[in-house]
Amino acid sequence: xxxxxxxxxxxxxxxxxxxxxxxxxxxxxxxxxxxxxxxxxxxxxxxxxxxxxxxxxxxxxxxxxxxxxxxxxxxxxxxxxxxxxxxxxxxxxxxxxxxxxxxxxxxxxxxxxxxxxxxxxxxxxxxxxxxxxxxxxxxxxxxxxxxxxxxxxxxxxxxxxxxxxxxxxxxxxxxxxxxxxxxxxxxxxxxxxxxxxxxxxxxxxxxxxxxxxxxxxxxxxxxxxxxxxxxxxxxxxxxxxxxxxxxxxxxxxxxxxxxxxxxxxxxxxxxxxxxxxxxxxxxxxxxxxxxxxxxxxxxxxxxxxxxxxxxxxxxxxxxxxxxxxxxxxxxxxxxxxxxxxxxxxxxxxxxxxxxxxxxxxxxxxxxxxxxxxxxxxxxxxxxxxxxx
Numbered sequence: 001x002x003x004x005x006x007x008x009x010x011x012x013x014x015x016x017x018x019x020x021x022x023x024x025x026x027x028x029x030x031x032x033x034x035x036x037x038x039x040x041x042x043x044x045x046x047x048x049x050x051x052x053x054x055x056x057x058x059x060x061x062x063x064x065x066x067x068x069x070x071x072x073x074x075x076x077x078x079x080x081x082x083x084x085x086x087x088x089x090x091x092x093x094x095x096x097x098x099x100x101x102x103x104x105x106x107x108x109x110x111x112x113x114x115x116x117x118x119x120x121x122x123x124x125x126x127x128x129x130x131x132x133x134x135x136x137x138x139x140x141x142x143x144x145x146x147x148x149x150x151x152x153x154x155x156x157x158x159x160x161x162x163x164x165x166x167x168x169x170x171x172x173x174x175x176x177x178x179x180x181x182x183x184x185x186x187x188x189x190x191x192x193x194x195x196x197x198x199x200x201x202x203x204x205x206x207x208x209x210x211x212x213x214x215x216x217x218x219x220x221x222x223x224x225x226x227x228x229x230x231x232x233x234x235x236x237x238x239x240x241x242x243x244x245x246x247x248x249x250x251x252x253x254x255x256x257x258x259x260x261x262x263x264x265x266x267x268x269x270x271x272x273x274x275x276x277x278x279x280x281x282x283x284x285x286x287x288x289x290x291x292x293x294x295x296x297x298x299x300x301x302x303x304x305x306x307x308x309x310x311x312x313x314x315x316x317x318x319x320x321x322x323x324x325x326x327x328x329x330x331x332x333x334x335x336x337x338x339x340x341x342x343x344x345x346x347x348x349x350x351x352x353x354x355x356x357x358x359x360x361x362x363x364x365x366x367x368x369x370x371x372x373x374x375x376x377x378x379x380x381x382x383x384x385x386x387x388x
Contacts, residue, residue, distance in 0.1 A: 026365025044267025045133025103212025114147025141255015192301030268306030296328020308336030
């Protein structure tokens with residue numbers, strides 16, 4: 001039997017590799033003669049660099065950058081075959097880098113993400129993949145642009161500061177200080193978000209609350225992004241305010257489109273292509289995927305559904321092992337997922353589930369294999385009875 005394991009990480013508890021290893025342990029407790037293929041996947045958020053570097057035998061580089069609150073931090077990025085760079089904005093400008101009590105998208109910046117892009121360019125990467133999930137920011141990618149050499153000035157000719165709260169001051173954008181190598185670099189944004197930049201479905205209203213923004217701040221941030229978009233249109237002739245995906249990562253999608261001429265694409269689809277999952281699915285008997293929570297929203301670009309759709313093309317059944325099951329989960333069954341098992345086996349707190357996630361995943365995989373064997377044992381017994 002050949003089983004492909006291709007699960008996303010469980011955010012806050014297990015990386016995609018840790019999930020895969022736990023599932024493998026559970027399987028091997030029951031099935032001894034089994035060929036297990038572990039494919040690390042991600043949808044553009046945290047874990048994307050690890051999934052691609054480990055999954056393709058790439059290498060890491062680490063540089064000092066400006067963190068979301070302006071502090072100095074170390075952030076890593078990956079380099080794949082053919083000198084392709086892969087970056088997670090979460091490594092430099094991510095929500096997990098900011099204590100909950102200090103989260104404030106009025107002041108958080110994407111400057112460090114721009115520094116990661118510059119580091120990859122300076123390293124010689126001519127193509128860079130940028131995963132933009134898990135941001136702490138709402139600055140439209142203004143900080144990133146500044147790190148790449150763009151000058152964003154107010155009416156007095158002074159450089160605006162960090163954060164979405166500063167965008168209302170923006171008056172002109174000067175690109176004379178940008179390294180020409182940026183224009184020679186192909187930048188591809190990998191994301192599962194299709195929100196526009198502004199409005200009720202935009203960056204500020206949808207994602208602002210989880211980044212620490214009050215209702216008053218959300219209104220100001222949305223207004224500031226509209227102003228930002230108007231200056232971009234005036235300076236570059238690009239109308240990005242309603243562009244699908246422009247609102248990803250607090251508007252970083254818009255910034256990458258504007259300043260880097262980036263192409264936006266599905267995060268999970270790009271990752272699955274790079275890891276060549278279809279080759280492993282051709283003769284697979286079974287696929288196990290998963291994520292921290294599966295629900296009705298998972299059909300919009302989340303890793304398990306991307307895996308399930310690929311498996312469906314090869315007529316391979318799919319089990320999703322997940323941390324929890326949310327509302328609207330029935331939607332996923334029409335997208336290639338055949339069965340779902342959550343890892344919670346008794347009443348427990350969220351912290352307990354997070355701390356014991358690896359063991360719980362292993363136990364769930366073991367139970368899944370026992371259930372699988374139950375069906376095969378029943379068939380064998382029927383065959384024996386028929387012979388008698």
